[in-house]
Amino acid sequence: MRQIENLIRPHTGHITRTRVVTGGYGTATTFTVTAERGTWFVKATPNRPGGHLDAARREAAVGPFVTTVSPEIRFTVEDPDWFVVGFEHIDARPADFTPGSPDLPLLVDVLDRLAAIPLPPVAHDWHETRWDRFATEEERALFRGDDLVHADVHGRNVLIDGDGRSRLVDWEWPTRGAGLITLGSVAVQLVAAGHSAESAESWIGRCSAWQRADPDGLDAFARAGSRMMDWFANRHPEDTWLSALADAASTWSHHRARALR
Template identity: 50%
Template sequence: MIPFTDLIRAHTGEASRVRPAGEGHGWSTPALVSSDQGEFFVKGVPNRPGGRLDSARREATINPFVRDVTPTMRWQAEDEHWFVMGFDAIEGRPADFLPGSSDLGRVVEVLNRVSKIPLPAVARGWEETRWDRFATDDEKALLRGDSLTYTDVHELNFLLTEGGTWLLDWGWPTHGAPIIMPSDLAVQLVAAHHSPESAEGWVGQLEAWKASSLESAIAFARANVGLYEWQVEARPEQEWLVAMLDAAKAWHQHVKG
């Protein structure tokens, strides 16, 4: 059983079945809970100061504003040990980013829906700064903006169902320039064996890309290479990070011409 069964009983009733739900990308105990009150996707983190708790609280805060693109959070609970959220349980599969995949049109469609969401007042203080240390002052200015940004773009965070496409794991929404989200997708596509030209063919369909300047695309691409170089230096044994660095470099070369 999950360690916070007693904590969530007021929201779920008696749990008849609890199934692990993958590794959770940093979540301690992602699970599917079937109960008297229905089925929930449950995520919990230890209730102690730090990035994981901050991320969980941010996801809980943003959920009411992004329900057009992500499962609805129905409840949250906490005690001195745990912070827990319960979402609608939606059956689906992750996206396939490989060249020729029929999923790519759905990926573009849901990211375009994100671009239509106005920046909520609760997110005004969440300025995107993760790339600042790798950018010049002029480049930093090009990465500022009031677009709601989703920066955890990868195949496992797209949930495809018969009825729609959802974006999971809103643990670190920010606001910044519109170029950030399509650039993230482009690098992921190159890492999935697209040529940079093929990747641009897809990201070129994003409204956020159309709203961006080439100057901002180059600025972000260069800073993104710096970010991955820093991560690879810290964890050179992580082959996926090395692959992402190679993809970021290829995309940077493409956009700067």
């Protein structure tokens, strides 16, 4: 921690307090920093080649383009050991996705703000391919597009501040693809939070991007998403949260299939 503090001090000034933030995944060290120039949320990733560093660099690259939905990036700095991003600190809580939650309209709002963001130049070559191996060639074509995709929208990644404004965080793997991927991912999260498939679609159906989404693409994504989550759950049976998401993805996929009959 001392090495990271020394690295960021030119941006923060004298540091008076640090507090480690837990609950995330991956190898990043996350903490809040209070210093003479303000308070920041800091994410430090080991500076060694691999997916975690690639994800951290993507998050830093896309940050300036997503300020309408996310906390601003105040600084980035690195040395041979660490790649560090300092974000605007917001006093916020995780969103509640359960049925009847007052946060659900705020989820719709942040998804609408996301849909209004043009594809950033930095994301031009970040084509979405994560679902490709679980889809047919015809299905894969439906996942292509020119929208900025955030496919990990869950309760811990949607924050609600004291003014009731929703923010979307953890842009570690933004991609270029069809906006229906974001919506479909949210549908699965809502089902996992206790919604019926019908209720989940009633909420994401209020999003502006839903009106533009190809129904065939949604059907294909539901099928591919269910196959993907089954694969992950079978590989990691000890992770019960993966099993829960696999069940939710299956529920939504079956709902989409029934609607075709």
